[in-house]
Amino acid sequence: MxxxxxxxxxxxxxxxxxxxxxxxxxxxxxxxxxxxxxxxxxxxxxxxxxxxxxxxxxxxxxxxxxxxxxxxxxxxxxxxxxxxxxxxxxxxxxxxxxxxxxxxxxxxxxxxxxxxxxxxxxxxxxxxxxxxxKFEPSPNRLTDEVVGIDYIVRTQYPDYESDASYRNLAERDAFILKHGLRFLRDYQKRAVHKLQDAVAEGQTRFLFEMATGTGKTLTAAAIVKLFLRTSNAHRVLFLVDRLELENQAKKDLDSYLKNTFTTVVYKERRDAWRGAQIVVTTVQSLLFNNKYRRLFSPTDFDLVISDEAHRSIGGNARAVFEYFVGYKLGLTATPRDYLKGFNPDRPSTRDPREHERRLLLDTYQTFGCASGQPTFRYSLLDGVREGHLISPVVVDARTDVTARLLADEGYAVVRQDADDLDGDDEDTFFHTDFEKTFFSDATNRVFCETFLQHALRDPVSGEIGKSIVFAVSQNHAAKLAQLLNELADLLFPGKYQSDFAVQVTSSVKDAQQFTIQFAENKLLGSANFIETYKTSKARVCVTVGMMTTGYDCPDLLNIALMRPVFSPSDFVQIKGRGTRKYNFLKTLHDDGLKPLVAAPEKTQFKFFDFFANCEYFEETFNYDEVLRLPARTGNGDGKGTVAMGDASTDQVTYSHLGGDAVSFLAQQQVGPDGMKIDRMFFERFEEAARADAALREQIENGQWDQAIEYVVNHLLDKPAEFFTLDKLRRAAGVDRRLTLKEILQKVFGLIPAFKSKDEMLEDAFQAFILTNQTRLADGDAQAIEAMKYFFKAYVTDASLRSIIDGKQFTELYVNPAFGMADFNAVPADWRNRIPEYVKDYVSLNPFM
Missing domain, CATH: 3.90.1570.30 (tt1808, chain A)
Known part of the structure; x- marks a missing residue:
């Protein structure tokens, strides 16, 4: 002892x-x-x-x-x-x-x-x-802090509301753009409120699952301000998982918070970081030589934010994350639910999803979300439905060679071994071998030709839209960049001097700077076609993995996977690069040309898939518009050379010397239900509900109160699946709040489909008109559309209801959604009648 x-x-x-x-x-x-x-x-x-x-x-x-x-x-x-x-x-x-x-x-x-x-x-x-x-933390101050849509704006420009340019509606948009003001979107504000609720319940760890392009950094900035402003943190650590994201994170945080708080990148301020309230660094930097233990104390940071959390706290990086005490917030764009159908007990251990599954499960556990429910979730489909993001047009293109590589039996190659006197040996290659042990210049050429032929064009200049191509390796990236430059010289003679495509990989000097210049429209120059239109002269960046996580370039029009992808999170991240909306007139500095641009808004992007990656993650490519597998081709021309590799590995390499051609090409706009990888799984609940004999009997007997109570007590929040009403609502993919009764009606086939918010509003308005048809005067028929617009706005907009009910009509002059002109278009008698009817007969709950 x-x-x-x-x-x-x-x-x-x-x-x-x-x-x-x-x-x-x-x-x-x-x-x-x-x-x-x-x-x-x-x-x-x-x-x-x-x-x-x-x-x-x-x-x-x-x-x-x-x-x-x-x-x-x-x-x-x-x-x-x-x-x-x-x-x-x-x-x-x-x-x-x-x-x-x-x-x-x-x-x-x-x-x-x-x-x-x-x-x-x-x-x-x-x-x-x-x-x-020196600081006195108080959770009550944090939970009581009022966070509105202008929470960040009040740091950027405290007196914005009193500025004449903002008060003038005609000048407001230009004023906001000039000063870079960032108002929180409704869902971003909800995310902050969810965190405040979690703190009120005594939680110290939070996870935000937000799709790429939905403003995770802006939301995080609001959280940072919330903690610093209420003295619940004296310093914040913002962890990123890649070197190139450090400066981007600092730039964003500066633009949001620099008037009040100082942000530094640790490697640039090693001796002066204590003077900042926000420190940005990579996990790898802190891990090197145990720097985090040698140079920092556990109390140096009171809030640690981990961007792309499942990457930045995986493996050894967990030690860094757990070293610091205090609050922890994880951000991720990768939904956990797409792995629900994955069976970790299946015999095969080679499924690349197994590692991803473990990372995600570990991430949710780390942030106190072991049930699978993050603190806040906003999916790609939520963003598409609400008009903040766009879905891709999938271009499924397979060549004769890749179709055979993708086939179950693979690409069989016969070779004669000098030591084998009995005959020939057969080697088989699969898509996983492409550009590793199976090489085909003809296939790479077909990839590039198909891409250039079908790529979306820039709506202003007509040149190939800005694009990212993902290659297998750095050598493969070099080949593709060379091919694209050769082909571009044929398509656009004299326009590019090998500047069309640029290799952006870690082996290329200044590659990180290239990514920034590409986003800022100055990579290898700008305004190549139209002098007054600023857009990158280089049109294509060919990379392996540098421009996936966190890379923000909203004017991308094309993304091409000239490689197989095996990580679900990589697939989500790559696809997410193109989902942001954009107006191409932003960088056109010629007012005379602007009216000539027919479609300046980005409404779609093309997602080129040469290796059936979409099908791989869909398993059967099972969303509403199915893209079928092409018919199998013949054995090809069989031309090629086989070489034995290193004797220690006995690895065979094969160079395909014959030609190649596209055997299958299909383009399909992703439907409103999105890709399976983006959807949450409603089917599991359907299966569980239908299999429950007691519930089925209650539904058949019309005992709805008992059935709803039974589901709450026996199916929701149970460890097997942790079904919740909020989760089922999101899974259903409807833009309004579903009731549990509606969900059960759909599950048991009593209704064919859920009605959208607008469909329900149309039904409610029609009921209103039928109820009041005797009051309709001759002139009212001409104002039906104005009445309908008022009806819908009053039901769905809480701020408008407050204005109308409080008779604060002058506020309608500055209301962006429903203005005074809209109100005046409604006949006087109906301005009171519509609100009264809504209060008495319309439930607002489904529309909140």
Whole structure:
């Protein structure tokens, strides 16, 4: 026992010294560690708990010699939490806000002002504790903070509302654009409110699952401001998983918050980061040589935000994330539910989704969402339905060669082995081998020709729209860039001098800068076709993986997968690069040309798929508009060469020397239900509900109250699937709030489909007209459309209801959704009649 106690003391002393605490007076200054009264450091023998009180407390002092931390030390064989209450009592007696509980191996840091003891791997430094004391966290201030759509704008431009240009509706849009003002969208505001609700319930970890293009960084900025403004954090760590995302994150956060808070990239401010409220860095940078443990204390950051969380906290990176105490927010664009149909117990262990599944499950567990329900979710389909994002036109193109590589039996190649006197050997290649052990220049050429032939054109200049091509490897990227430049020279003679396509991979100098210049429309020049139209001269970036996660280039019109993809999150990220909306007139600086652009708004993008990746993730490509597999081709021309590789691996390489051609080409706009990988699974609930005999009997007997109660008690929030009403609503893909009764009606075939919000509004308005048809005057018939517009707006817009009910009609002059002109178009008698009818007969719940 004595040995364990002595060993614990030695370890605790060392941990204190490593963190910068001084046990004895020395050149660094006076000792700032004091033992319990009447116990001297050099008097501590083997049995360091054998004191008059049965334990030893360390008091850690600030620069003025005042106690700031109580360190409760236990022997190695005791759980340090056993001394929790005694340490709390002792800390309060010394007016300390912090407690460290340690047995030399396991350590907890406890901020008595909030929360519970949190596990740490290193003791906090004196400077970190001193800094941490300066702010006084209060969850109540955080939850009570009012967050409106202008929460960020009030930091960017505090007096925006009083500016004459903003007050003038004709100038407002230009004013907002000029100053880069970012109003929160409704769903972004809801995300912040969800976090506030979670904090009110005592949660400290949160996960936002938001599709690419829905403004995760803007939402995160609102969260950062919320924590800093309410003093629930004195400094925030923003983790990204790629080097090229550091500057982008800083740029975005600066544009939102720089008037109040300072943001730095750690590698650029290694010696001055403490002067900032927001520090951006990559996980890899902190992991290098255990930098996070050597240079930071656990209390240096009170809020840690992990962008693309399932990547930035996977593997060893988890240590960085867990090192810091305080609140944790994860951001991800990758939905977990698309893996629900995946069976981890299937015999094959080669399924690439297994790793992805584990990462996602681990991520949800880490952020306190083990049930599979994130703190807030906003999917790609939500964004498409609400008009914030766009779906792709999938171009499924397969050549003779790739069709054979994709076939179950693969591409069989016969070779004669000089050592095999009995005959020929057969090697088989699959799509996974393309540009690794199976090479075909003809196939690469067909890829490029097909892409150029069918790519969307820039609506202003008519040139090939800005595009990203994803290759198998860096060598493959070099080949594709060369081919695209050769073909572009034929299509556009004299327009490009090998500037059409650029290889953007890690082996290329300044590749990271290329990605930025491409987004800013100045890669290798700009305005190549029209002098007054600023768009990148380079039209195609050929990469392997640099421009996937977090890359923001909204004017992309084409994305091409000239490689197979096996990671679901990679597929979602790559596809997500094109979902952002864009108006191409933004960079056309010639007012005379603007009226000549027929369709300046980006309403679609093309997603070229040369390896049936969509089908792979759909399993049977099972969304409403099915793209069928092409008919199998023949054996081809059989031309090629086979070479034996390294004898240690016995790897065969094959160079296909024959020609290749497109064997199948289909273009299909993704429907409103989206891709299966974007949808949540409604089918599981249908199966569970239909299989329940008791529920089925209640439905058949029309016992709806009993059936709804039964579902709530027996099917919802159960560990098997954790079905919830909110989740089922999202799964159904309807743009309004469904009732549980409607869901059951659909499940049991009592209604053919769910009605959309507008369909229900049309029905409600028709009922209103039928009810009031005797009141319709001759002139009212001409105002039906105006009445309908007012009816729908009043039902769906809470702010308009407040204006009308409060008779604050002057506010209609500045209401962007329903203005005074719209109100005046409604006949006077109906301006009161419509609100009265809605209040009495229309349930607002489905439209909220």
């Amino acid at each position: 004595a040995a364990k106690e002595a060993q614990a003391r030695i370890k605790i002393n060392k941990l204190l010294e490593e963190a910068g605490w001084r046990l004895l007076d020395g050149m660094g200054g006076k000792a700032n560690v004091m033992l319990e009264a009447n116990v001297k450091l050099d008097a501590l023998g083997d049995n360091f708990e054998a004191t008059s009180n049965g334990f030893v407390d360390f008091l850690l002092l600030d620069e003025r010699g005042h106690p700031v931390v109580v360190l409760e030390a236990k022997s190695e064989d005791k759980n340090p939490l056993a001394g929790k209450e005694q340490a709390r009592k002792y800390a309060r007696g010394h007016c300390c806000d912090f407690v460290i509980l340690s047995n030399g191996n396991l350590h907890y840091l406890w901020d008595l002002r909030q929360g519970n003891p949190e596990l740490i791997v290193r003791f906090p430094s004196p400077a970190s504790i001193s800094e941490h004391r």
